[in-house]
Each structure stands twice: as structure tokens, then as C-alpha cells.
Amino acid sequence: MTDSPEDHGSGPGLDLGVPAQPQPPAPKSYRVLARAYRPQTFAELIGQEAMVRTLANAIRRDRLPHAFLMTGVRGVGKTSTARLIAKALNCVGPDGQGGPTIDPCGVCEPCKAIAEGRHIDVVEMDAASHTGVDDVREIIEAVRYASVSARFKIYIIDEVHMLSRNAFNALLKTLEEPPEHVKFLFATTEVNKVPITVLSRCQRFDLRRIPVDLLVDNFRMICGKEGVDAEEDALRLIATAAEGSARDGQSILDQAIAHAGMVDGRAFVQVEQVREMLGLSDRGATRRLFDQILDGDATALLATLAEQETLGVEPVATINALLELIHAVTMAKAGRGAGLERHPEAERAAIAGWAEELSFPVLHRLWQLLLKGHAEVVAAARPQAASEMALLRLIHAATMPDPLELARMIREGGQGAPGGQGGAPAVDGPSAAPAAAAAPLPAPEEAARPVFPPDFAAMVAALLDRFPRLGAEMHDYVSLVRYEPPVLDFRILQPLDADFPRQVAAALKDLTGQSWTVGSTDAPGEPSLREQQVLAREARIAHASAQPVIAAALDAFPGAVVMDPASGQS
Structure with a gap:
């Protein structure tokens, strides 16, 4: 006779004195x-x-x-x-x-x-x-x-x-x-x-990108339910890095909680740890870099960049941080100081000071040059070297006068104009005034302005004449969202080339001699020009068919159709 498993160690009269070992609970799988x-x-x-x-x-x-x-x-x-x-x-x-x-x-x-x-x-x-x-x-x-x-x-x-x-x-x-x-x-x-x-x-x-404030509220709620403490600036940094995506932000928060240290038995997410985890540039270092750019201190700037590289900060992250700072300064100067609450207190004072000190032309020039530098850093085989060259270029641009200032200086006789020594020798005495007045520089408002097509339809007609394929695609498959030369935004109605906006920008520059900003968006726009033509033709045919004589003819001759004289189509 064979004993069953229940007969060993637990049956009556067979107590071996060994307590039953409790089974460990099944591991609970973690859900991100x-x-x-x-x-x-x-x-x-x-x-x-x-x-x-x-x-x-x-x-x-x-x-x-x-x-x-x-x-x-x-x-x-x-x-x-x-x-x-x-x-x-x-x-x-x-x-x-x-x-x-x-x-x-x-x-x-x-x-x-x-x-x-x-x-x-x-x-x-x-x-x-x-x-x-x-x-x-x-x-x-x-x-x-x-x-x-x-x-x-x-x-x-x-x-x-x-x-x-x-x-x-x-x-x-x-x-x-x-x-x-x-x-x-x-x-x-x-x-x-x-x-x-x-x-x-x-x-x-x-579905819209989720604003930073709503993401911060969501992360704060999650931290409360997960028993995690977090600095407000850390949550805001995660929300900014998420770029409007709740899933991305929650994944970053998950990683930040795992990366965080423990305080009183609870995970504590700190802003510096998050910045280190994401490889972002320190805000203090970013402000220091911006000051060095404005001061023209190339030696100090290169030293700060080397320090950031040693800390493991990605060069593109440094450029992005500077872009964000210049944008904040420009918005503050434009009167949109309400958005500064997402910046630390120390940074708000610095932004306000720069907004008072810097002019719009300087800020716009820095922004454009930094955008160009960003593209170079992303594409470069040596990103650190590309970032150094981009910021050194910024140092020289920051101290240059803007075009209006140059025009004013030239109108006033060239005093203080950069490079004036290389021109004709100065003339002293009574003949100087007539010489200066002989060829006055036109005022900026009188300068020739670029001539753009008056509306979107005229622009497409010009493209059809010079670039038939591109013009036909713009005519048939593009919905206009914004036409404010030299800015053009549209929605693509059916799949086109991946670089279609770039092709349009290049063609418009060839047509007008001016650089255009062309973007593809998902925002609703007008019907395409082709759709507008179809709707107009249908309206003309419907109007004609409603006329008593034509309606009677259609009833008398089954199968007859009304032709549109403008297009020759029924």
C-alpha cells in the first residue's frame, strides 16, 4: 500500500515535530x-x-x-x-x-x-x-x-x-x-x-497636446497615490520634457521615482536628480552661458561648455535650454510675463533684466542664429565642436548693431559705423556737408518692400506657371490654413512627398526672392482650390437647372444633362 502525500507529516499519530512551512505569496507584477x-x-x-x-x-x-x-x-x-x-x-x-x-x-x-x-x-x-x-x-x-x-x-x-x-x-x-x-x-x-x-x-x-500645468497636476496626483514626495520644479521639468504627452511624462516620472533617493522611507524626486537623469543643462549654467554670450567672453563660454560636457550634458540639450531662455526673455519683453511662473524665482529676475536691456532685433537675431546652430549640432558628427562653433558665432552677433541702427549711423555721417576706416577719407571743412547730402540714404519705411502674391490663389497660379507639378499638387491636395507672406501654413489632404513643405519654400523663394516659412499642420483649413472649383461648378449647374425653361427641357428629354459653360463639364 502506498501512502498519499497527506499521510506524511500531517496525519494523526505521525507528527514529526516539523512545522508546516508557509508558501510564499505569488509575486505581484508591477504595472508601469x-x-x-x-x-x-x-x-x-x-x-x-x-x-x-x-x-x-x-x-x-x-x-x-x-x-x-x-x-x-x-x-x-x-x-x-x-x-x-x-x-x-x-x-x-x-x-x-x-x-x-x-x-x-x-x-x-x-x-x-x-x-x-x-x-x-x-x-x-x-x-x-x-x-x-x-x-x-x-x-x-x-x-x-x-x-x-x-x-x-x-x-x-x-x-x-x-x-x-x-x-x-x-x-x-x-x-x-x-x-x-x-x-x-x-x-x-x-x-x-x-x-x-x-x-x-x-x-x-x-486631440491637443496637454498643457504643462495639467501634466504637473496629473503627476502630483500620481505621486500622492504612489506615496512619493516630489519637488514642484522636478514635476514641472518632467512635464516640459514630455512635450504635451501624458504617456511620455508618466514614463519619465516612473524612471525618476526609480532614480530618486529615499527620505523618511519615501522616495523623494528632486529637480537636480531629474535634470541629471534627463541629461539636461543646469539652469544656472544656462544663465551663465547667456551672460557670457552677451558679454562677448569667449574664454569663459568655452570653459562652461567643457564643464557641461564633463557633467554629461548633451550639446543639443544646452542649445535647447538657451533657446527656451531666449524665448522666455522675448515673451517677457512682449508683455507676456504671465508665463514666467514656470521658471524658478532667481531666473525670473534675470529674465526681467534681460528683457529691459535687450532689443527685439537682437533677440530675434540670437534666436535665428541659435536655431541654425541647433540644426548643425543635431546633424554634426562631433556635436560638442558644433555647439562651440555655434555659440562663438552667437558672441559676435550679440554685439553687432541691427540694420536700422546701421542705417541711422550712416545717415549721420558714418560716425561710429563699423568698418568706417576702410571707406573714403573723411572731408573736413565747408565741403563736408554737401558731400554728405549728395546721396542721402532712404528712410527704412521708404525702402523697397518685397512684392508677394496678393492671395493664395495667385501664389498657386504663379507656381503652376514656373513649377507645374508642385503647383498642381498645391492646387489639388492642399487646404490653406494661413497665408501671411512670407508665412504659409497648410494641411495636406492626401499623402505627398515627405519634404513637400521644403520644396514649396524653395519654389516660393525662387519666385519672390524672399525666404518663406512653410509649415504643414493638422489644423482645419479652407477647401482646396480644386474642391472650390468643383463646388462653384456644381452651384452654377444647380442654378441653371432651376430655371423654368431648362427644368422643362430636362423633363421633356430624359437623360439630358446641363453643361457648365465655364468648364464644359456636366
């Missing part, structure tokens, strides 16, 4: 902050109040679109918003009798299943790994069947811009007229790569 604090309700979704208000009104008035498109930079809540919409549409309330709501209960079975990612009627697909037409065909086949247990069958497609062109084309018809029980939720970081035919079938929500 970005996952642990992912928004579970719309109230927890920070920085997107306009979108939440629109969704609330749509649900309240039963005006729900069949397709949603969420776009924005990484980490602002696109996928989380899609899941919250899925919960809002399928929530049945604690009693099981509720309808769609902007405040899902979180306790009913649909809410819990969607939050845990196990609801059979909420299908989440990553378009980055399912890019083909076959993956879309599976969706097209499945939408014909009713949902199993939910009110709506919902398809969440993340990074939808990664779908192939054939996959997009296969989805179009279903996306335009899906069954009543189906909703599509798309998320993308690159909306300009989504075909306009898809965009026109979706209700679009542009």
Missing part, C-alpha cells in the same frame, strides 16, 4: 504608471475638454456618427479615448437598463469587459501589423452579423494610416454605409497619410 493610470472615464482624460463636450452632446441628442477618427501626437489619449467611447456606447448601467452615456458606470459587465480587453463585440486591431486587404476583408465579412451581447459592435483600428492603399479602398463602401449596429473608431498620429476619401467619411477629433 502609464498603464496603471490610463484614463478609465472621460473625467480622467485631461486636456481634451472640447472633444468630451462634443461627444457628450452627440450622445445626449442621439446624433452618433458611424465612424470616429482620433488624431494627435503620441500619448495624448487617442486609443484611450477610443476605448472610452466603446464603453460609453455599450454601457448598460449598474441595473442593466441604461443607455449610451458620457459617464459609463464602470461596473456593468460591458464596461468591465471592455476595460479588460475581453469583450467579444469590441475588436481592437493594430494596423501597423495588419496592413493588408485580407485583414480588412475579415472586418467586412464580420460586420454583417449582429453583435453577440453588446448594443454596438465596435472596431478600434489603431495607427490606421499604416493600412495599405488597397486596404483603404476595400474599406470605403463599408465605412460609408455600415450596418446600424457597427461603429468604427480610428486612431492615428499621421492623419495626413489617411486618404481624403476616408477622412470625409469620419467625424474627426484633433
Whole structure:
């Protein structure tokens, strides 16, 4: 007879005097902050109040679109918003009798299943790994069947811009007229790569970058729940480094907590530790560098740069810190001192002093030269050497007079003008005044101003004449957001070359002789010029068709069409 395991050491009459060893508890897996604090309700979704208000009104008035498109930079809540919409549409309330709501209960079975990612009627697909037409065909086949247990069958497609062109084309018809029980939720970081035919079938929500103050409040709340102490400046530094992304900021905060020391048994996140962790330039060193640039002290500047290199500060971080400081000084001089509260007290006084001392032309020149230096440092094989050369160039530019000052000095006879010794010899005596008056320099306001096309349409016409391909793309696939020469902002309506804005800037410089600032944005703009032409043609045809004589002719001759005399199209 074989004894069972229970017969050894625990059965009656067999006590060996050895106490039973308790089993160690199973290790609890740690969830990173970005996952642990992912928004579970719309109230927890920070920085997107306009979108939440629109969704609330749509649900309240039963005006729900069949397709949603969420776009924005990484980490602002696109996928989380899609899941919250899925919960809002399928929530049945604690009693099981509720309808769609902007405040899902979180306790009913649909809410819990969607939050845990196990609801059979909420299908989440990553378009980055399912890019083909076959993956879309599976969706097209499945939408014909009713949902199993939910009110709506919902398809969440993340990074939808990664779908192939054939996959997009296969989805179009279903996306335009899906069954009543189906909703599509798309998320993308690159909306300009989504075909306009898809965009026109979706209700679009542009999720904004999250302001620094809201991120700081979020990090303070997380630290309180995690039992962590943190300096306010440390949290603000993390929020600034996050660049508007809650997920990036929470990941940096997670790293900062692991990096922090312990005080009274609690982790204590300090600003200097965060700065060291991120490889950022110390603010005191940045102010010292700026003072050395303004003083023209090249020796001290190079010594400070060498010290920063020894501390492990990245050269590009030093340039970024100087750019931020010059921007703060310029904003303070322009009267926007309200933004200075995010700077330490000692820095605010220094910024105010520089704002009083420096002129706008000097600040703008420093900014432009530093931007050029930033590009050089990023592209250089030796970033430290590139940063040294860029800041030495800044030293010489800081002490140069601006063009208006040079013009004034020349009008006053060249006294004190740089390089005056190399010109013609000075003339003393009575003949000096007539000589100076012979060729007066025109006042700055009388100088010739560059001539720009009067409007966007004229600019595109000029491009069509000189650069046909570029002009045609601007005409057909670009939505104007801002035209304030020499600044041009537009939204690209269908995929174009990655460097399309640079090509446009180069062409406009060739046309006008002036440098242009050309940018691509996701902000809404005007219809493209081609769309405007189509709308105008349709309006002309509709107006003509409404005339009694033409309407009677159309009734008398079935199949007849009205031709637009301006375009020759029906």
C-alpha cells in the first residue's frame, strides 16, 4: 500500500515535530504608471475638454456618427479615448437598463469587459501589423452579423494610416454605409497619410497636446497615490520634457521615482536628480552661458561648455535650454510675463533684466542664429565642436548693431559705423556737408518692400506657371490654413512627398526672392482650390437647372444633362 502525500507529516499519530512551512505569496507584477493610470472615464482624460463636450452632446441628442477618427501626437489619449467611447456606447448601467452615456458606470459587465480587453463585440486591431486587404476583408465579412451581447459592435483600428492603399479602398463602401449596429473608431498620429476619401467619411477629433500645468497636476496626483514626495520644479521639468504627452511624462516620472533617493522611507524626486537623469543643462549654467554670450567672453563660454560636457550634458540639450531662455526673455519683453511662473524665482529676475536691456532685433537675431546652430549640432558628427562653433558665432552677433541702427549711423555721417576706416577719407571743412547730402540714404519705411502674391490663389497660379507639378499638387491636395507672406501654413489632404513643405519654400523663394516659412499642420483649413472649383461648378449647374425653361427641357428629354459653360463639364 502506498501512502498519499497527506499521510506524511500531517496525519494523526505521525507528527514529526516539523512545522508546516508557509508558501510564499505569488509575486505581484508591477504595472508601469502609464498603464496603471490610463484614463478609465472621460473625467480622467485631461486636456481634451472640447472633444468630451462634443461627444457628450452627440450622445445626449442621439446624433452618433458611424465612424470616429482620433488624431494627435503620441500619448495624448487617442486609443484611450477610443476605448472610452466603446464603453460609453455599450454601457448598460449598474441595473442593466441604461443607455449610451458620457459617464459609463464602470461596473456593468460591458464596461468591465471592455476595460479588460475581453469583450467579444469590441475588436481592437493594430494596423501597423495588419496592413493588408485580407485583414480588412475579415472586418467586412464580420460586420454583417449582429453583435453577440453588446448594443454596438465596435472596431478600434489603431495607427490606421499604416493600412495599405488597397486596404483603404476595400474599406470605403463599408465605412460609408455600415450596418446600424457597427461603429468604427480610428486612431492615428499621421492623419495626413489617411486618404481624403476616408477622412470625409469620419467625424474627426484633433486631440491637443496637454498643457504643462495639467501634466504637473496629473503627476502630483500620481505621486500622492504612489506615496512619493516630489519637488514642484522636478514635476514641472518632467512635464516640459514630455512635450504635451501624458504617456511620455508618466514614463519619465516612473524612471525618476526609480532614480530618486529615499527620505523618511519615501522616495523623494528632486529637480537636480531629474535634470541629471534627463541629461539636461543646469539652469544656472544656462544663465551663465547667456551672460557670457552677451558679454562677448569667449574664454569663459568655452570653459562652461567643457564643464557641461564633463557633467554629461548633451550639446543639443544646452542649445535647447538657451533657446527656451531666449524665448522666455522675448515673451517677457512682449508683455507676456504671465508665463514666467514656470521658471524658478532667481531666473525670473534675470529674465526681467534681460528683457529691459535687450532689443527685439537682437533677440530675434540670437534666436535665428541659435536655431541654425541647433540644426548643425543635431546633424554634426562631433556635436560638442558644433555647439562651440555655434555659440562663438552667437558672441559676435550679440554685439553687432541691427540694420536700422546701421542705417541711422550712416545717415549721420558714418560716425561710429563699423568698418568706417576702410571707406573714403573723411572731408573736413565747408565741403563736408554737401558731400554728405549728395546721396542721402532712404528712410527704412521708404525702402523697397518685397512684392508677394496678393492671395493664395495667385501664389498657386504663379507656381503652376514656373513649377507645374508642385503647383498642381498645391492646387489639388492642399487646404490653406494661413497665408501671411512670407508665412504659409497648410494641411495636406492626401499623402505627398515627405519634404513637400521644403520644396514649396524653395519654389516660393525662387519666385519672390524672399525666404518663406512653410509649415504643414493638422489644423482645419479652407477647401482646396480644386474642391472650390468643383463646388462653384456644381452651384452654377444647380442654378441653371432651376430655371423654368431648362427644368422643362430636362423633363421633356430624359437623360439630358446641363453643361457648365465655364468648364464644359456636366
